[in-house]
Amino acid sequence: xxxxxxxxxxxxxxxxxxxxRLPPANEPPAAxxxxxxxxxxxxxxxxxxxxxxxxCEAAGAPHARxxxxxxxxELVHTYSLIHxxxxxxxxxxxxxxxxxxxxxxxxxxxVLAGDALLALAFEVLADAEGGCGAEALAWCTRALAVAxxxxxxxGGQADDLAFAASGPPALSRVEAVHRRKSAALIAAxxxxxxxxxxxxxxxxxxxxxxxxxxxVAFQIADDLLDADRNEACSLVSVxxxxxxxxxxxxxxxxxxxxxCAFGERGAGLRVLAELAVRREK
Amino acid sequence: xxxxxxxxxxxxxxxxxxxxRLPPANEPPAAxxxxxxxxxxxxxxxxxxxxxxxxCEAAGAPHARxxxxxxxxELVHTYSLIHxxxxxxxxxxxxxxxxxxxxxxxxxxxVLAGDALLALAFEVLADAEGGCGAEALAWCTRALAVAxxxxxxxGGQADDLAFAASGPPALSRVEAVHRRKSAALIAAxxxxxxxxxxxxxxxxxxxxxxxxxxxVAFQIADDLLDADRNEACSLVSVxxxxxxxxxxxxxxxxxxxxxCAFGERGAGLRVLAELAVRREK
Numbered sequence: 275x276x277x278x279x280x281x282x283x284x285x286x287x288x289x290x291x292x293x294x295r296l297p298p299a300n301e302p303p304a305a306x307x308x309x310x311x312x313x314x315x316x317x318x319x320x321x322x323x324x325x326x327x328x329x330c331e332a333a334g335a336p337h338a339r340x341x342x343x344x345x346x347x348e349l350v351h352t353y354s355l356i357h358x359x360x361x362x363x364x365x366x367x368x369x370x371x372x373x374x375x376x377x378x379x380x381x382x383x384x385v386l387a388g389d390a391l392l393a394l395a396f397e398v399l400a401d402a403e404g405g406c407g408a409e410a411l412a413w414c415t416r417a418l419a420v421a422x423x424x425x426x427x428x429g430g431q432a433d434d435l436a437f438a439a440s441g442p443p444a445l446s447r448v449e450a451v452h453r454r455k456s457a458a459l460i461a462a463x464x465x466x467x468x469x470x471x472x473x474x475x476x477x478x479x480x481x482x483x484x485x486x487x488x489x490v491a492f493q494i495a496d497d498l499l500d501a502d503r504n505e506a507c508s509l510v511s512v513x514x515x516x517x518x519x520x521x522x523x524x525x526x527x528x529x530x531x532x533x534c535a536f537g538e539r540g541a542g543l544r545v546l547a548e549l550a551v552r553r554e555k
Numbered sequence: 556x557x558x559x560x561x562x563x564x565x566x567x568x569x570x571x572x573x574x575x576r577l578p579p580a581n582e583p584p585a586a587x588x589x590x591x592x593x594x595x596x597x598x599x600x601x602x603x604x605x606x607x608x609x610x611c612e613a614a615g616a617p618h619a620r621x622x623x624x625x626x627x628x629e630l631v632h633t634y635s636l637i638h639x640x641x642x643x644x645x646x647x648x649x650x651x652x653x654x655x656x657x658x659x660x661x662x663x664x665x666v667l668a669g670d671a672l673l674a675l676a677f678e679v680l681a682d683a684e685g686g687c688g689a690e691a692l693a694w695c696t697r698a699l700a701v702a703x704x705x706x707x708x709x710g711g712q713a714d715d716l717a718f719a720a721s722g723p724p725a726l727s728r729v730e731a732v733h734r735r736k737s738a739a740l741i742a743a744x745x746x747x748x749x750x751x752x753x754x755x756x757x758x759x760x761x762x763x764x765x766x767x768x769x770x771v772a773f774q775i776a777d778d779l780l781d782a783d784r785n786e787a788c789s790l791v792s793v794x795x796x797x798x799x800x801x802x803x804x805x806x807x808x809x810x811x812x813x814x815c816a817f818g819e820r821g822a823g824l825r826v827l828a829e830l831a832v833r834r835e836k
Contacts, residue, residue: 297705297706302710302714303705303710303713303714303717305713305717306705306709306710306713307705310705353670357666357667357670360663360666362661362662362663362666363663363666380643381643382641382643382644382713382716383713385638385641385643385644385666386638386705386709386712386713387705388670389634389638389669389670389673389703389709390703390704390705390709390710392670392673392674393673393700393703393704393705393709394700394704394705396677396696396699396700397696397697397700397701397704399696400693400694400696400697400700401697408689408690408692408693409689411689411693412681412689412692412693412696413681415677415678415680415681415693415696416678416681416682418677419674419675419677419678419681420678422670422671422674423671423674423675423678424578424584424587424588424591424667424668424671424674424675425578428587428667428670428671428674429583429584429587429671431667432584432586432587432663432664432667433583433584435663436584436586
Protein backbone atom coordinates (compact mmCIF):
# COMPACT_ATOMS: atom_id res chain seq x y z
CA UNK A 275 0.00 0.00 0.00
CA UNK A 276 1.29 3.47 -0.94
CA UNK A 277 0.47 5.21 2.34
CA UNK A 278 0.84 8.76 1.10
CA UNK A 279 -1.36 8.22 -1.96
CA UNK A 280 -3.91 6.38 0.22
CA UNK A 281 -4.00 9.30 2.63
CA UNK A 282 -3.98 12.00 -0.07
CA UNK A 283 -7.05 10.50 -1.76
CA UNK A 284 -8.98 10.45 1.52
CA UNK A 285 -7.87 13.97 2.47
CA UNK A 286 -9.06 15.28 -0.90
CA UNK A 287 -12.42 13.55 -0.46
CA UNK A 288 -13.16 15.04 2.96
CA UNK A 289 -11.77 18.45 1.90
CA UNK A 290 -14.20 18.64 -1.02
CA UNK A 291 -17.08 17.60 1.18
CA UNK A 292 -16.23 20.11 3.93
CA UNK A 293 -15.87 22.87 1.35
CA UNK A 294 -19.41 22.16 0.17
CA ARG A 295 -20.82 22.06 3.71
CA LEU A 296 -19.26 25.22 5.13
CA PRO A 297 -21.04 28.43 4.12
CA PRO A 298 -18.99 30.56 1.66
CA ALA A 299 -16.57 32.94 3.38
CA ASN A 300 -18.32 35.94 1.85
CA GLU A 301 -21.82 34.95 3.00
CA PRO A 302 -22.99 37.35 5.75
CA PRO A 303 -22.02 37.48 8.52
CA ALA A 304 -18.73 37.27 6.62
CA ALA A 305 -16.50 37.59 9.69
CA UNK A 306 -18.20 34.56 11.22
CA UNK A 307 -18.06 32.45 8.06
CA UNK A 308 -14.48 33.50 7.39
CA UNK A 309 -13.59 32.53 10.94
CA UNK A 310 -15.26 29.12 10.52
CA UNK A 311 -13.17 28.43 7.42
CA UNK A 312 -9.90 29.86 8.73
CA UNK A 313 -8.71 26.71 10.50
CA UNK A 314 -10.58 24.18 8.34
CA UNK A 315 -8.73 25.29 5.17
CA UNK A 316 -5.90 24.55 4.83
CA UNK A 317 -6.36 21.86 7.43
CA UNK A 318 -3.90 19.68 9.26
CA UNK A 319 -3.18 16.07 8.46
CA UNK A 320 -6.89 15.11 8.50
CA UNK A 321 -5.93 12.13 10.65
CA UNK A 322 -9.34 11.78 12.28
CA UNK A 323 -11.23 11.60 8.97
CA UNK A 324 -8.63 9.08 7.78
CA UNK A 325 -9.32 6.96 10.88
CA UNK A 326 -13.05 7.10 10.09
CA UNK A 327 -12.41 5.94 6.53
CA UNK A 328 -10.07 3.18 7.73
CA UNK A 329 -12.64 2.03 10.30
CA CYS A 330 -15.22 1.77 7.55
CA GLU A 331 -12.85 -0.33 5.42
CA ALA A 332 -12.08 -2.56 8.40
CA ALA A 333 -15.82 -3.27 8.53
CA GLY A 334 -15.63 -4.38 4.90
CA ALA A 335 -17.35 -1.40 3.27
CA PRO A 336 -16.04 1.13 0.72
CA HIS A 337 -14.37 3.99 2.58
CA ALA A 338 -16.61 6.69 1.07
CA ARG A 339 -19.57 5.43 3.07
CA UNK A 340 -17.94 6.96 6.16
CA UNK A 341 -17.81 10.45 4.64
CA UNK A 342 -20.42 12.05 6.96
CA UNK A 343 -18.59 10.71 10.04
CA UNK A 344 -15.21 11.71 8.60
CA UNK A 345 -16.40 15.29 8.09
CA UNK A 346 -18.15 15.44 11.47
CA UNK A 347 -15.10 14.36 13.50
CA GLU A 348 -12.90 16.90 11.69
CA LEU A 349 -15.43 19.65 12.46
CA VAL A 350 -15.43 18.70 16.15
CA HIS A 351 -11.63 18.59 16.17
CA THR A 352 -11.39 22.01 14.54
CA TYR A 353 -13.93 23.62 16.88
CA SER A 354 -11.98 22.29 19.88
CA LEU A 355 -8.70 23.76 18.60
CA ILE A 356 -10.30 27.18 18.06
CA HIS A 357 -11.67 27.28 21.61
CA UNK A 358 -8.47 25.82 23.13
CA UNK A 359 -6.46 28.65 21.54
CA UNK A 360 -8.62 31.40 23.11
CA UNK A 361 -6.97 33.90 25.46
CA UNK A 362 -8.92 32.47 28.43
CA UNK A 363 -7.59 28.97 27.65
CA UNK A 364 -4.15 28.28 26.15
CA UNK A 365 -3.85 31.82 24.74
CA UNK A 366 -2.04 30.81 21.54
CA UNK A 367 -1.42 33.33 18.78
CA UNK A 368 -0.20 30.81 16.19
CA UNK A 369 -1.53 27.47 14.98
CA UNK A 370 0.04 25.58 12.08
CA UNK A 371 2.18 28.64 11.36
CA UNK A 372 -0.78 30.98 10.90
CA UNK A 373 -2.58 33.39 13.25
CA UNK A 374 -5.14 31.63 15.39
CA UNK A 375 -8.81 32.40 14.72
CA UNK A 376 -9.20 34.90 17.56
CA UNK A 377 -6.11 36.78 16.37
CA UNK A 378 -7.38 36.89 12.79
CA UNK A 379 -11.10 37.49 13.45
CA UNK A 380 -11.43 38.64 17.06
CA UNK A 381 -12.39 36.74 20.16
CA UNK A 382 -16.18 36.91 19.76
CA UNK A 383 -16.03 35.49 16.24
CA UNK A 384 -13.66 32.75 17.43
CA VAL A 385 -16.08 31.64 20.15
CA LEU A 386 -19.02 31.79 17.73
CA ALA A 387 -17.15 30.04 14.89
CA GLY A 388 -16.29 27.16 17.23
CA ASP A 389 -19.91 26.94 18.36
CA ALA A 390 -21.15 26.89 14.78
CA LEU A 391 -18.64 24.22 13.69
CA LEU A 392 -19.79 21.99 16.57
CA ALA A 393 -23.44 22.41 15.52
CA LEU A 394 -22.47 21.77 11.89
CA ALA A 395 -20.86 18.44 12.85
CA PHE A 396 -24.23 17.17 14.03
CA GLU A 397 -26.05 18.68 11.05
CA VAL A 398 -23.73 16.81 8.69
CA LEU A 399 -24.45 13.51 10.45
CA ALA A 400 -28.20 14.08 10.48
CA ASP A 401 -28.23 15.08 6.82
CA ALA A 402 -26.65 11.83 5.70
CA GLU A 403 -29.86 10.01 6.61
CA GLY A 404 -30.58 8.85 3.09
CA GLY A 405 -27.47 6.79 2.43
CA CYS A 406 -26.59 5.30 5.78
CA GLY A 407 -29.68 4.29 7.70
CA ALA A 408 -31.12 6.33 10.53
CA GLU A 409 -30.13 3.82 13.23
CA ALA A 410 -26.43 3.90 12.31
CA LEU A 411 -26.46 7.68 12.16
CA ALA A 412 -28.14 7.96 15.56
CA TRP A 413 -25.40 5.67 16.90
CA CYS A 414 -22.76 8.01 15.44
CA THR A 415 -24.54 11.12 16.74
CA ARG A 416 -24.53 9.64 20.22
CA ALA A 417 -20.88 8.48 20.02
CA LEU A 418 -19.73 11.87 18.76
CA ALA A 419 -21.77 13.82 21.34
CA VAL A 420 -20.35 11.69 24.16
CA ALA A 421 -16.79 12.06 22.82
CA UNK A 422 -17.26 15.84 22.58
CA UNK A 423 -18.91 16.17 25.99
CA UNK A 424 -17.94 17.04 29.55
CA UNK A 425 -16.81 13.49 30.37
CA UNK A 426 -14.44 13.32 27.39
CA UNK A 427 -13.08 16.10 25.15
CA UNK A 428 -14.34 19.13 27.11
CA GLY A 429 -13.64 17.49 30.47
CA GLY A 430 -10.10 16.65 29.33
CA GLN A 431 -9.50 20.27 28.37
CA ALA A 432 -10.81 21.45 31.76
CA ASP A 433 -8.51 18.93 33.49
CA ASP A 434 -5.59 20.04 31.35
CA LEU A 435 -6.12 23.70 32.29
CA ALA A 436 -6.39 22.78 35.98
CA PHE A 437 -3.44 20.40 35.85
CA ALA A 438 -0.59 22.70 36.72
CA ALA A 439 -2.45 24.03 39.76
CA SER A 440 -3.44 20.65 41.17
CA GLY A 441 -0.33 19.09 42.67
CA PRO A 442 2.40 16.82 41.33
CA PRO A 443 1.49 14.91 38.15
CA ALA A 444 1.24 11.14 38.17
CA LEU A 445 1.36 8.75 35.22
CA SER A 446 -2.25 7.67 35.67
CA ARG A 447 -3.49 11.25 35.85
CA VAL A 448 -1.58 12.27 32.73
CA GLU A 449 -2.97 9.32 30.78
CA ALA A 450 -6.49 10.04 32.02
CA VAL A 451 -6.26 13.54 30.52
CA HIS A 452 -4.82 12.18 27.25
CA ARG A 453 -7.57 9.59 27.10
CA ARG A 454 -10.27 12.21 27.49
CA LYS A 455 -8.77 15.10 25.58
CA SER A 456 -7.32 13.25 22.57
CA ALA A 457 -8.06 9.55 22.50
CA ALA A 458 -11.85 9.73 22.88
CA LEU A 459 -12.31 11.61 19.60
CA ILE A 460 -9.86 9.36 17.73
CA ALA A 461 -11.70 6.30 19.05
CA ALA A 462 -15.03 7.84 18.00
CA UNK A 463 -13.57 8.49 14.53
CA UNK A 464 -12.71 4.82 14.10
CA UNK A 465 -15.96 3.48 15.54
CA UNK A 466 -18.28 5.91 13.73
CA UNK A 467 -16.59 5.06 10.45
CA UNK A 468 -16.89 1.35 11.25
CA UNK A 469 -20.54 1.67 12.28
CA UNK A 470 -21.41 3.37 8.98
CA UNK A 471 -19.55 0.52 7.30
CA UNK A 472 -21.81 -2.00 9.07
CA UNK A 473 -19.70 -3.05 12.07
CA UNK A 474 -21.42 -3.97 15.33
CA UNK A 475 -20.93 -5.82 18.61
CA UNK A 476 -17.48 -7.18 19.45
CA UNK A 477 -15.67 -5.87 16.40
CA UNK A 478 -16.99 -2.36 17.07
CA UNK A 479 -15.84 -2.57 20.70
CA UNK A 480 -12.43 -3.87 19.59
CA UNK A 481 -12.06 -0.96 17.16
CA UNK A 482 -12.91 1.42 20.00
CA UNK A 483 -10.04 0.02 22.10
CA UNK A 484 -7.75 0.24 19.05
CA UNK A 485 -8.68 3.92 18.72
CA UNK A 486 -8.07 4.63 22.41
CA UNK A 487 -4.64 2.99 22.34
CA UNK A 488 -3.61 4.82 19.21
CA UNK A 489 -5.01 8.05 20.61
CA VAL A 490 -3.01 7.90 23.83
CA ALA A 491 0.14 6.87 21.92
CA PHE A 492 -0.46 9.75 19.51
CA GLN A 493 -0.58 12.20 22.40
CA ILE A 494 2.62 10.81 23.90
CA ALA A 495 4.27 11.18 20.50
CA ASP A 496 3.14 14.81 20.52
CA ASP A 497 4.71 15.31 23.94
CA LEU A 498 7.94 13.68 22.71
CA LEU A 499 8.13 16.03 19.72
CA ASP A 500 7.47 19.01 22.00
CA ALA A 501 9.60 17.79 24.92
CA ASP A 502 11.32 21.16 25.05
CA ARG A 503 7.96 22.88 25.76
CA ASN A 504 7.92 21.18 29.16
CA GLU A 505 4.14 21.20 29.64
CA ALA A 506 2.69 20.22 33.00
CA CYS A 507 0.45 17.51 31.59
CA SER A 508 3.06 15.56 29.61
CA LEU A 509 4.13 11.97 30.12
CA VAL A 510 7.66 13.03 29.21
CA SER A 511 7.92 15.32 32.21
CA VAL A 512 6.58 12.57 34.51
CA UNK A 513 8.54 9.48 33.39
CA UNK A 514 11.21 10.86 31.03
CA UNK A 515 11.84 10.56 27.30
CA UNK A 516 12.89 6.91 27.11
CA UNK A 517 10.07 5.54 29.25
CA UNK A 518 7.52 7.68 27.42
CA UNK A 519 8.79 6.39 24.07
CA UNK A 520 8.53 2.80 25.32
CA UNK A 521 4.98 3.42 26.56
CA UNK A 522 3.92 4.81 23.16
CA UNK A 523 5.50 1.82 21.37
CA UNK A 524 3.75 -0.66 23.68
CA UNK A 525 0.37 0.99 23.04
CA UNK A 526 1.05 1.04 19.30
CA UNK A 527 2.02 -2.65 19.26
CA UNK A 528 -1.14 -3.57 21.11
CA UNK A 529 -3.25 -1.53 18.70
CA UNK A 530 -1.52 -3.09 15.66
CA UNK A 531 -2.28 -6.59 16.99
CA UNK A 532 -5.95 -5.66 17.26
CA UNK A 533 -5.95 -4.30 13.71
CA CYS A 534 -4.35 -7.54 12.47
CA ALA A 535 -7.51 -9.42 13.46
CA PHE A 536 -9.22 -7.58 10.58
CA GLY A 537 -6.77 -9.06 8.05
CA GLU A 538 -6.32 -7.17 4.79
CA ARG A 539 -9.33 -4.97 5.62
CA GLY A 540 -7.40 -3.58 8.58
CA ALA A 541 -4.45 -2.42 6.45
CA GLY A 542 -5.55 1.22 6.53
CA LEU A 543 -5.83 1.19 10.32
CA ARG A 544 -2.28 -0.19 10.63
CA VAL A 545 -0.77 2.33 8.24
CA LEU A 546 -2.51 5.19 9.99
CA ALA A 547 -1.58 4.05 13.49
CA GLU A 548 2.12 3.93 12.56
CA LEU A 549 1.86 7.28 10.81
CA ALA A 550 0.20 8.87 13.84
CA VAL A 551 2.60 7.55 16.46
CA ARG A 552 5.98 7.22 14.73
CA ARG A 553 6.12 10.80 13.56
CA GLU A 554 9.14 12.94 12.87
CA LYS A 555 8.95 16.61 13.66
CA UNK B 556 -57.21 25.48 30.99
CA UNK B 557 -55.30 26.61 34.09
CA UNK B 558 -52.25 28.03 32.32
CA UNK B 559 -49.97 28.22 35.34
CA UNK B 560 -50.68 24.61 36.44
CA UNK B 561 -50.25 23.46 32.82
CA UNK B 562 -46.88 25.20 32.62
CA UNK B 563 -45.74 24.15 36.12
CA UNK B 564 -46.33 20.47 35.33
CA UNK B 565 -44.27 20.69 32.16
CA UNK B 566 -41.49 22.68 33.83
CA UNK B 567 -41.23 20.05 36.57
CA UNK B 568 -41.06 17.28 33.98
CA UNK B 569 -38.18 18.82 32.00
CA UNK B 570 -36.39 19.91 35.20
CA UNK B 571 -36.35 16.33 36.52
CA UNK B 572 -35.12 15.04 33.19
CA UNK B 573 -32.35 17.65 32.89
CA UNK B 574 -31.26 16.96 36.45
CA UNK B 575 -30.80 13.30 35.55
CA ARG B 576 -28.91 14.09 32.34
CA LEU B 577 -26.42 16.66 33.64
CA PRO B 578 -23.44 15.17 35.48
CA PRO B 579 -23.53 15.81 39.26
CA ALA B 580 -21.95 19.14 40.25
CA ASN B 581 -19.33 17.34 42.37
CA GLU B 582 -18.22 14.95 39.60
CA PRO B 583 -14.70 15.92 38.44
CA PRO B 584 -13.92 18.26 36.85
CA ALA B 585 -16.22 19.85 39.43
CA ALA B 586 -15.72 23.42 38.21
CA UNK B 587 -16.89 22.39 34.74
CA UNK B 588 -19.89 20.42 35.95
CA UNK B 589 -20.80 23.14 38.43
CA UNK B 590 -20.60 25.69 35.63
CA UNK B 591 -22.83 23.54 33.40
CA UNK B 592 -25.52 23.43 36.11
CA UNK B 593 -25.22 27.05 37.22
CA UNK B 594 -27.59 28.51 34.64
CA UNK B 595 -29.71 25.38 34.09
CA UNK B 596 -30.83 25.29 37.75
CA UNK B 597 -32.74 27.31 38.71
CA UNK B 598 -33.75 27.93 35.12
CA UNK B 599 -35.84 30.60 33.52
CA UNK B 600 -39.41 30.18 32.38
CA UNK B 601 -38.63 26.99 30.41
CA UNK B 602 -40.62 28.51 27.54
CA UNK B 603 -38.81 26.56 24.82
CA UNK B 604 -39.46 23.16 26.41
CA UNK B 605 -43.08 24.22 26.90
CA UNK B 606 -43.31 25.04 23.19
CA UNK B 607 -41.91 21.58 22.39
CA UNK B 608 -44.53 19.94 24.62
CA UNK B 609 -47.30 22.07 23.11
CA UNK B 610 -46.14 21.22 19.59
CA CYS B 611 -46.35 17.53 20.46
CA GLU B 612 -49.90 17.96 21.80
CA ALA B 613 -50.88 19.89 18.67
CA ALA B 614 -49.83 16.79 16.72
CA GLY B 615 -52.24 14.73 18.82
CA ALA B 616 -49.69 12.92 21.03
CA PRO B 617 -49.19 13.00 24.81
CA HIS B 618 -46.84 15.85 25.67
CA ALA B 619 -44.27 13.62 27.41
CA ARG B 620 -43.27 12.10 24.08
CA UNK B 621 -41.50 15.40 23.29
CA UNK B 622 -39.31 15.22 26.39
CA UNK B 623 -35.97 14.64 24.56
CA UNK B 624 -36.65 17.61 22.27
CA UNK B 625 -37.83 19.73 25.20
CA UNK B 626 -34.60 19.05 27.08
CA UNK B 627 -32.42 19.53 24.00
CA UNK B 628 -33.80 22.96 23.10
CA GLU B 629 -33.37 24.15 26.70
CA LEU B 630 -29.75 22.96 26.66
CA VAL B 631 -29.09 24.85 23.41
CA HIS B 632 -30.78 27.95 24.83
CA THR B 633 -28.73 27.79 28.03
CA TYR B 634 -25.42 27.26 26.20
CA SER B 635 -26.15 30.31 24.02
CA LEU B 636 -26.86 32.51 27.06
CA ILE B 637 -23.59 31.45 28.72
CA HIS B 638 -21.54 32.31 25.62
CA UNK B 639 -23.51 35.54 24.95
CA UNK B 640 -22.69 36.74 28.47
CA UNK B 641 -18.90 36.30 28.00
CA UNK B 642 -16.62 39.35 28.28
CA UNK B 643 -15.81 39.19 24.56
CA UNK B 644 -19.54 39.27 23.69
CA UNK B 645 -22.15 41.15 25.78
CA UNK B 646 -19.94 41.18 28.89
CA UNK B 647 -22.78 40.71 31.38
CA UNK B 648 -22.07 40.11 35.08
CA UNK B 649 -25.65 39.26 36.06
CA UNK B 650 -28.31 36.98 34.57
CA UNK B 651 -31.64 36.37 36.28
CA UNK B 652 -30.31 38.21 39.32
CA UNK B 653 -27.34 35.89 39.83
CA UNK B 654 -23.68 36.11 38.72
CA UNK B 655 -23.18 34.90 35.16
CA UNK B 656 -21.28 31.65 34.66
CA UNK B 657 -17.95 33.31 33.80
CA UNK B 658 -18.20 35.48 36.93
CA UNK B 659 -18.96 32.47 39.12
CA UNK B 660 -16.63 29.89 37.50
CA UNK B 661 -14.14 31.82 35.36
CA UNK B 662 -14.07 32.43 31.65
CA UNK B 663 -12.49 29.14 30.56
CA UNK B 664 -15.09 27.09 32.43
CA UNK B 665 -17.86 29.25 30.96
CA VAL B 666 -16.67 28.60 27.40
CA LEU B 667 -16.26 24.88 28.10
CA ALA B 668 -19.58 24.57 29.96
CA GLY B 669 -21.38 26.10 26.98
CA ASP B 670 -19.58 23.73 24.62
CA ALA B 671 -20.51 20.72 26.74
CA LEU B 672 -24.17 21.75 27.02
CA LEU B 673 -24.37 22.04 23.24
CA ALA B 674 -22.90 18.55 22.81
CA LEU B 675 -25.24 17.22 25.50
CA ALA B 676 -28.27 18.53 23.60
CA PHE B 677 -27.41 16.24 20.70
CA GLU B 678 -26.57 13.33 23.01
CA VAL B 679 -30.00 13.62 24.62
CA LEU B 680 -31.70 13.49 21.22
CA ALA B 681 -29.62 10.54 20.05
CA ASP B 682 -30.23 8.63 23.28
CA ALA B 683 -33.98 8.81 22.92
CA GLU B 684 -33.78 6.38 19.99
CA GLY B 685 -35.82 3.64 21.67
CA GLY B 686 -39.06 5.50 22.23
CA CYS B 687 -39.35 7.82 19.27
CA GLY B 688 -38.09 6.23 16.09
CA ALA B 689 -34.72 6.95 14.58
CA GLU B 690 -36.13 8.85 11.60
CA ALA B 691 -38.00 11.36 13.76
CA LEU B 692 -34.96 11.86 15.95
CA ALA B 693 -32.69 12.42 12.95
CA TRP B 694 -35.20 15.03 11.77
CA CYS B 695 -34.99 16.76 15.17
CA THR B 696 -31.18 16.53 15.23
CA ARG B 697 -31.05 18.23 11.87
CA ALA B 698 -33.61 20.90 12.79
CA LEU B 699 -31.82 21.69 16.04
CA ALA B 700 -28.36 21.76 14.43
CA VAL B 701 -29.59 24.15 11.73
CA ALA B 702 -31.34 26.37 14.30
CA UNK B 703 -28.14 26.46 16.39
CA UNK B 704 -25.84 27.05 13.43
CA UNK B 705 -24.15 29.95 11.67
CA UNK B 706 -27.21 30.75 9.54
CA UNK B 707 -29.53 31.02 12.55
CA UNK B 708 -28.69 31.34 16.28
CA UNK B 709 -24.93 31.88 16.02
CA GLY B 710 -25.26 34.06 12.92
CA GLY B 711 -27.87 36.17 14.67
CA GLN B 712 -25.56 36.71 17.62
CA ALA B 713 -22.73 37.71 15.26
CA ASP B 714 -25.06 40.15 13.49
CA ASP B 715 -26.24 41.53 16.82
CA LEU B 716 -22.66 42.19 17.94
CA ALA B 717 -21.84 43.86 14.62
CA PHE B 718 -25.10 45.82 14.56
CA ALA B 719 -24.07 48.99 16.34
CA ALA B 720 -21.02 49.35 14.09
CA SER B 721 -22.79 48.79 10.80
CA GLY B 722 -24.79 51.89 10.05
CA PRO B 723 -28.32 53.04 10.84
CA PRO B 724 -30.74 50.25 11.76
CA ALA B 725 -33.74 49.47 9.58
CA LEU B 726 -36.89 47.55 10.45
CA SER B 727 -36.06 44.70 8.11
CA ARG B 728 -32.53 44.32 9.49
CA VAL B 729 -33.73 44.31 13.09
CA GLU B 730 -36.32 41.65 12.32
CA ALA B 731 -33.76 39.56 10.45
CA VAL B 732 -31.58 39.47 13.57
CA HIS B 733 -34.58 38.63 15.79
CA ARG B 734 -35.58 35.89 13.40
CA ARG B 735 -32.14 34.30 13.50
CA LYS B 736 -31.16 34.94 17.10
CA SER B 737 -34.45 34.15 18.84
CA ALA B 738 -37.22 32.92 16.58
CA ALA B 739 -35.32 30.07 14.91
CA LEU B 740 -34.85 28.16 18.18
CA ILE B 741 -38.46 28.77 19.28
CA ALA B 742 -39.66 27.52 15.89
CA ALA B 743 -37.40 24.45 16.22
CA UNK B 744 -38.84 23.84 19.69
CA UNK B 745 -42.38 23.71 18.31
CA UNK B 746 -41.53 21.64 15.24
CA UNK B 747 -39.26 19.14 17.00
CA UNK B 748 -41.96 18.56 19.62
CA UNK B 749 -44.54 18.17 16.87
CA UNK B 750 -42.33 15.82 14.85
CA UNK B 751 -41.85 13.55 17.87
CA UNK B 752 -45.64 13.66 18.26
CA UNK B 753 -46.04 12.40 14.69
CA UNK B 754 -46.62 15.61 12.71
CA UNK B 755 -45.37 15.87 9.14
CA UNK B 756 -45.82 17.80 5.90
CA UNK B 757 -48.06 20.86 5.87
CA UNK B 758 -48.95 20.85 9.55
CA UNK B 759 -45.26 20.72 10.49
CA UNK B 760 -44.53 23.64 8.15
CA UNK B 761 -47.46 25.61 9.58
CA UNK B 762 -46.18 25.02 13.13
CA UNK B 763 -42.78 26.28 12.02
CA UNK B 764 -44.31 29.56 10.82
CA UNK B 765 -46.29 29.78 14.08
CA UNK B 766 -43.01 29.42 16.00
CA UNK B 767 -41.27 32.08 13.92
CA UNK B 768 -44.08 34.59 14.37
CA UNK B 769 -44.25 33.99 18.11
CA UNK B 770 -40.45 34.13 18.33
CA VAL B 771 -40.17 37.53 16.65
CA ALA B 772 -43.08 38.87 18.71
CA PHE B 773 -41.41 37.50 21.86
CA GLN B 774 -38.23 39.39 21.04
CA ILE B 775 -40.15 42.63 20.40
CA ALA B 776 -41.87 42.13 23.77
CA ASP B 777 -38.40 41.82 25.32
CA ASP B 778 -37.34 45.07 23.68
CA LEU B 779 -40.51 46.78 24.96
CA LEU B 780 -39.82 45.65 28.51
CA ASP B 781 -36.23 46.85 28.23
CA ALA B 782 -37.00 50.01 26.24
CA ASP B 783 -34.90 52.03 28.66
CA ARG B 784 -31.80 49.94 27.79
CA ASN B 785 -31.83 51.54 24.33
CA GLU B 786 -30.02 48.73 22.53
CA ALA B 787 -28.92 49.23 18.95
CA CYS B 788 -30.75 46.19 17.62
CA SER B 789 -34.21 46.92 19.01
CA LEU B 790 -37.40 47.49 17.07
CA VAL B 791 -38.39 50.04 19.71
CA SER B 792 -35.45 52.28 18.87
CA VAL B 793 -36.23 52.02 15.13
CA UNK B 794 -40.02 52.50 15.00
CA UNK B 795 -40.94 53.58 18.55
CA UNK B 796 -42.93 52.00 21.35
CA UNK B 797 -46.42 52.18 19.87
CA UNK B 798 -45.51 50.84 16.44
CA UNK B 799 -43.40 48.08 18.00
CA UNK B 800 -46.30 47.06 20.24
CA UNK B 801 -48.63 46.97 17.23
CA UNK B 802 -46.16 44.85 15.28
CA UNK B 803 -45.88 42.32 18.12
CA UNK B 804 -49.68 42.15 18.41
CA UNK B 805 -50.07 41.60 14.67
CA UNK B 806 -47.56 38.74 14.71
CA UNK B 807 -49.25 37.22 17.76
CA UNK B 808 -52.70 37.42 16.13
CA UNK B 809 -51.39 35.71 13.02
CA UNK B 810 -49.77 32.96 15.11
CA UNK B 811 -52.97 32.46 17.14
CA UNK B 812 -54.99 32.02 13.94
CA UNK B 813 -52.55 29.31 12.82
CA UNK B 814 -52.84 27.56 16.18
CA CYS B 815 -56.65 27.67 15.93
CA ALA B 816 -56.46 25.34 12.92
CA PHE B 817 -55.36 22.64 15.39
CA GLY B 818 -58.59 23.00 17.41
CA GLU B 819 -58.52 21.86 21.02
CA ARG B 820 -55.11 20.21 20.46
CA GLY B 821 -53.65 23.67 19.79
CA ALA B 822 -54.78 25.07 23.14
CA GLY B 823 -51.30 24.79 24.68
CA LEU B 824 -49.73 26.67 21.77
CA ARG B 825 -52.24 29.52 22.15
CA VAL B 826 -51.75 29.83 25.91
CA LEU B 827 -47.98 29.83 25.52
CA ALA B 828 -47.94 32.33 22.67
CA GLU B 829 -49.97 34.82 24.72
CA LEU B 830 -47.81 34.19 27.77
CA ALA B 831 -44.62 34.76 25.78
CA VAL B 832 -45.69 37.97 24.05
CA ARG B 833 -48.07 39.70 26.48
CA ARG B 834 -45.65 39.77 29.39
CA GLU B 835 -45.45 42.19 32.25
CA LYS B 836 -42.05 43.04 33.61
